[in-house]
Amino acid sequence: MHILKFGGTSLASPERIKLVSKTIQQHLEEDSVITVVSAFGGVTNDLLLMAELAAREDLSYKEILEKNEKRHLEAVRELIPVTAQSGILSQVKNQFNRLETLYEGVFLLNELSDKTRHVISGFGEILSSLIISEYFKSLKIKSLFTDSRELIVCKNQNEKVQVNYEKTNSNITEYFKKNEADLYIVPGFVAKNDLGVPSTLGRGGSDFTAAIIGGALNLDKVIIYTDVNGMFTANPNLVPQAYSLKEISYEEAMELSHFGAKVLYPPTLQPLLDKNIQIHIKNTFEPDNPGTLISRSSKKNFRWVTGITHIDSIKLLNIEGSGMVGIPGFSKRLFEVLFQENINVVLITQASSEHSICIAVKADEADQAKEAIDEAFEVEIDYKKIKPVEIEDDVAIIALVGDRMRSHHGLSGKMFSALGNNNINIRAIAQGSSERNISAVIAKKDVVKALNTLHEQFFEVPSKEMNLFITGVGNVGSKLINQLKKQEKYLLEKLRLKVRVLGLSNSRKMLFNEDGIDLNNWQEELENAENADRKEFFNRVKEFNLRNSVFVDNTASPEISDWYKHYLANSISVVTCNKIACADDFENYENLQNLAREYGASFLYETNVGAGLPIIDTLQNLVASGDRITKIQAVLSGSLNFVFNNYDASEPFYKVVEKAMKEGYTEPDPKIDLSGVDVARKILILARESGHQLELEDIERDDFLSQESLNSESNERFFELLEHDEPEFKKMYNHAVENNAELKYVAQLEDGKAKVGLQEVGADHPFAGLSGSDNIVLFFTERYPEQPLIVKGAGAGAEVTASGIFADIIRVGKK
Structure with missing residues (x-):
């Protein structure tokens, strides 16, 4: 029902x-x-x-x-x-x-x-x-x-x-x-x-x-x-920048409603709170808007302050005098008088000297309260022990409300500093014992200015804040952190992006800091941090619940890629150089794309194919603009290109592979590169981005390594077999030289079919002369039928891969 x-x-x-x-x-x-x-x-x-x-x-x-x-x-x-x-x-x-x-x-x-x-x-x-x-x-x-x-x-x-x-x-x-x-x-x-x-x-x-x-x-x-669209950060009629809150706790709703938020009648929570029955506030005229959900917790709120509210129909009653100092039971008598008159006290504050008490009551009850108090303390007033009650009108109460306020220091300072800097005088201050409410009495004329000042202080930032959670801090990850540190000022000044790293993890340890990790000292902090746990890492990111959160995966781990769906389903963007997810079963690839769309998160993996080269971005732009891909030819392995550019039979093949591995051009397991699996994954990703529903087993692979070496169980054994097979590598190289050609490991997509393998390319081919670890991609499309669109450049290495990940992070920030 x-x-x-x-x-x-x-x-x-x-x-x-x-x-x-x-x-x-x-x-x-x-x-x-x-x-x-x-x-x-x-x-x-x-x-x-x-x-x-x-x-x-x-x-x-x-x-x-x-x-x-x-x-x-x-x-x-x-x-x-x-x-x-x-x-x-x-x-x-x-x-x-x-x-x-x-x-x-x-x-x-x-x-x-x-x-x-x-x-x-x-x-x-x-x-x-x-x-x-x-x-x-x-x-x-x-x-x-x-x-x-x-x-x-x-x-x-x-x-x-x-x-x-x-x-x-x-x-x-x-x-x-x-x-x-x-x-x-x-x-x-x-x-x-x-x-x-x-x-x-x-x-x-x-x-x-x-x-x-x-x-x-x-x-x-x-x-x-x-x-209206639920409960707002402030009264939208007074604060134009105010926005609706997706989720708040019962206690926050109670504070906001008691302090003037008219969306919810305060007693409404009474019969629901103990039974943990949720309240959903929605807009009749925008039924698809999520509105505000009031429940036991407010984890959807990423800010320390949930809302700013005010009451303007109040008056202050000031009771003061030397006869109050050190007199037991004075406050009891005072509040008994108000109780007997059925007058509710909205706010109480008392000087530590006990010389004065200030209470706020509804404006229409102030005169009744004064009369009752003056009558009850008639003797004390006659003997000049206390003064008659003074009523102060034209005042209002503003209040900061939030469950998370109690776990954060300095909020009061920020509040009063912001008000003081805007020349707003504070008449009285009160804070609830739960620490989820800080209230201040100010002049009624200052209400609009105060609300906008506090909203600007606590809810508006001049830059977009991005919160990164990085796993994998080896070659690529450490380079990325260095780039983030180096470009911090540029990002803030030129792109208005405030990028913070809140979580780091390697295979052994994980580190979190909700205020941001010090990128000058992260290695030492990580080494002394808690033990790594993939599930717990995700749970922490989820619990932080910060807007513009991005999970960055710099690993090649299938276990890590299995968590992408959980991040995306919680509106946490994913940026990765890990190819496994996008080269997994098509169903999983498509599911990740759908999750990203459904939950408004970004799923970016430019570095899956060409490190820092804009290959996927170029392809997506071609498809989005209505062009159709007819053929793709590419050298997609910077590691294989490095190997064959440096192998001339004067030095053993395995030595060249070792050099590529040491310089970071290959995966930790070099078989992934030399077997062609890595290239097969890359052309599979490009095929899928082109609109083809292919699986990895659909990619035809022409292996140049022996099956025994491909099946080796350790790097040591793999290099032993490469050394054993040196005559075959020399034979391949010499055959290419005799034909005035170069050896290139080529990936091709045409007519919905894809294949990868070692080829000899002539001197007049675009692939000829490709140096170092460079990659090259030729896009043949309906718009580029004869002369293909070419993307070419460094396609391997920790520095360029990190820069590609960095570029994807910026794309998320600009979204």
């Missing part, structure tokens, strides 16, 4: 009600639905205004009453077919007749009691729920009007609500056992007291209604639809 609540702005017109019905019907496709509705937008305000006017014997209330009756009747006529209107029109007119009688009584008595105010203010929800219930019946949906006044029992005094949960929960469970419908339409806000007299749950109480019912039925989630 789903429970939804729709606020007044969502129900402000028949058009909006029709929009709401689409959302409700989507939920009905999954399960039955309880829908709690508020009054039509603005109606409750009108109802209370009319009551005030009637109490003042102002007959203008009748005009407002007539306008509201017309509005509801027109809604019926627009929403419900003519043949089904008579019954609901009669119910609406009956409700307005009752309202008219109540207003006449208020007018004649010239008095508006709390009891009458509660009865009157609940009519809006009754009217809207009756109309909406009939509307769904007209849509042939099994809809049932469910009067929440028969379910919820509460005591309401001066907007302070006490729900009798024992009776209420019993009523709710019994009702939903006995009644069966696809859709239950429930008026929010309204209830009855123990004597059966109509009451209310306080302004905003429709949220509370949904929560009470959801809690009684032990539902998984309560969904509150409103007119």
Whole structure:
């Protein structure tokens, strides 16, 4: 069963009600639905205004009453077919007749009691729920009007609500056992007291209604639809840069709502917190927006401060005097007075000298509080022990809220420094014992400036922050770290990228620092860090939950590549020079691409094919622009090219391979390069990027090594066999020389088929004269049918590979 609540702005017109019905019907496709509705937008305000006017014997209330009756009747006529209107029109007119009688009584008595105010203010929800219930019946949906006044029992005094949960929960469970419908339409806000007299749950109480019912039925989630995209970092009407929070904790929501965030009625959390029932705040008008999820934890929030909020309808009461100093029980007497007057204290601060106490209360309760306190301490005031209470108005409370604030030092300093630098004076300060709230009282005129100042301080940065988690810090990884350190200033000044390394790992150790690892001393720190664990490394990255997180894999490990899917599924980008994932089964390759798209992460692997050369990027741009690849010819192994460029039969073949290995041109296991498997993986990746669904076994491979050497189980044995096979290598080399050709290990893709192998290329071929470890790729396309597009340059080596990874990281940052 789903429970939804729709606020007044969502129900402000028949058009909006029709929009709401689409959302409700989507939920009905999954399960039955309880829908709690508020009054039509603005109606409750009108109802209370009319009551005030009637109490003042102002007959203008009748005009407002007539306008509201017309509005509801027109809604019926627009929403419900003519043949089904008579019954609901009669119910609406009956409700307005009752309202008219109540207003006449208020007018004649010239008095508006709390009891009458509660009865009157609940009519809006009754009217809207009756109309909406009939509307769904007209849509042939099994809809049932469910009067929440028969379910919820509460005591309401001066907007302070006490729900009798024992009776209420019993009523709710019994009702939903006995009644069966696809859709239950429930008026929010309204209830009855123990004597059966109509009451209310306080302004905003429709949220509370949904929560009470959801809690009684032990539902998984309560969904509150409103007119904004959840709870924001600050009031978006006052702070244009504010944005909605994807997830916050119950405690954070409680703090934000108590301190002025009007999206959620504060008592709503009461019946849900202990049962761990989530609250999902969504936008009626943008139902696909994720909104805000309120649950036990707030791990989706990467910042120390979750939100900034404020209360402007408060006043300060200042009590001070020498008679307070060292007097046991003074505070007890003070707060007992306020308790007896049913006055809630919003904020308390006391000087350590005990000479003064400052409390904040609702603005409309300040005079009552002053009168009560002055009367209770009349003797002390007469003897000049304390001064009469001073009321300070035109003030507001601003508050920083966040679960993670308690684990971070210096937030108060940043807050007060930012306010001070903007000439905002702080009148009083308070911090909750949970350390998830820092509150300050400031002048009301400074509220907008203060909110924007704090939002800029805690939520806006002039540069984009990127958080890197690097595994593999050998040849390539160490070069990458050096490049990051060297270019730090350039990235920040020219590209507005603040790149931080927060995690490092090799095969033995792993190191984390949420404030960033010192790249001048990382080797020593890593050596003394905790033992490496691939799963724990992922869990840490996930727990950090920082935006713009990038997992960088500089290894050739299949075990590491198996974790890519987990990173991408958690919106963590992956940059890798490890070819294994992209050359794995096509299903896995495609899954990684889909995960990256689905979760908004980048999956970049330019260095899989040509180290620092823009081969994949060029190919992707050709395909994206509508060109079609007809053929690819390439020398893709910098290591093999280095070997054959340096082998001239004057020195044994195995010696040249050893040299290539020592200079970092080969994989740690050189068989991967010399067997052609590495080149096969590269052409496979290019084939897949060209649109072909090939597997590694589909790549035809012409081996020039003996099977015995290919099957050797150690590097030592491999080099022994290379030495044994030296005559064959000399024979290949001499044959090429006799034909005035060079030996090149070539990869080719044509007509959806790919192959790799050693070839002799003539002096006029583009591959001839390729020096050192250079790579070259010829792209034949529909746009380049005769003269191919050529990418050529160094295709191996730790430095250029690191630069290719660096380039991919920058691509993520620019996204």
